Amino acid sequence: MRKDFGVYLHVPFCLSKCPYCDFCSFPGLSEETRAQYVGALIREIGERDFPPLTATSVFFGGGTPTLLSVPQFDALFSMIDARFGLACDAEITFEMNPATADREKLRALHALGFNRVSIGCQSFSDDELRALGRAHDAEEIFTAYEDALAAGFDNVNLDLMYGIPRQTTGSFGKTLETVISMAPEHVSAYGLILEEGTPFFSRQKELALPGDDAEADMYALASSMLRDAGYRHYEISNYARPGRECRHNLLYWRQGEYAAYGLSASSHVAGVRKTNTRDLSRYLSDPVRATAEETVIKDAEYEYIMLRLRLTEGIDEEDFRRRFGHGFRERYADKLAPWFARGVLVSDGDRTALSDEGLYLNSALLRELLP
């Protein structure tokens, strides 16, 4: 059976810094620095010692990858192709923010071989977009989506957020209605997280956040509305038309192997996770050796449980036994019993998974199972 292998590229350019964001991204980098960064990525792809497996998925994430020029996309894409080769059915995604790529640019990217686009929408309410400090409005999301379709993309993800300051379950419901009427192939809906060190973290008392109960309601609303509209809720925060699940992200959740390039990018090959530095000047001066951390995954069993329980496919007993020498349900029987009793966990004999309601309680269960 062919082994899936992913390639991730991190593009840390942004138009402005959203006040909740702790991703490794920088607004206002000069053309010259961007060009240097692309040169460093090309060097890293050419010289890092990842196995030369055929890539079944490629993901340009960020930041805002669509701030790369078409020739820069072309150079990076050609380098990945030369280094790994691409499977004929490879899923090749780039993330974009509205108003950072027009129809012509999207056409050029489609012609290069990209076949999936993930648009960072967050919300269709202009008030909420302003509260998030986003650099676009709802109208620009519609334009980006129409341009992507016109450019030939037939696999589009729309990224949403809930738990936004002053957001209500009603306003989130309107955003969901809009998304459903647009009928993308994939929808992601993530709760806002207050990350330490961000302006939102220090101003959290003034933010008029909706609160835990409202957030739980929004989560449940997304799950029920999107499922009713024909999407499969396949991961805690991800929904797809059948067969349109994100193959690249599934590699992460299934502990597959992937090479990752660029600032802060994390690769996973042969049980070793390597994470690149977040220091731009260090990366630019030596992209091949700019690994900040190398971790051999010691608690593979806990990591497996943690990742698999994000997925509605859950944990397969036979696979678990083959990897760890004991069954999941037998090993954790005492800790799991109350969760089964509450209906948070369900099992069909071979597989154990969180129920629809239980998915939201994933972190509470994991805390209990912590070694």
Ligand code: SF4
């Ligand atoms: S556009 Fe995305 S990566 Fe850039 S600052 Fe905003 S949230 Fe962060």
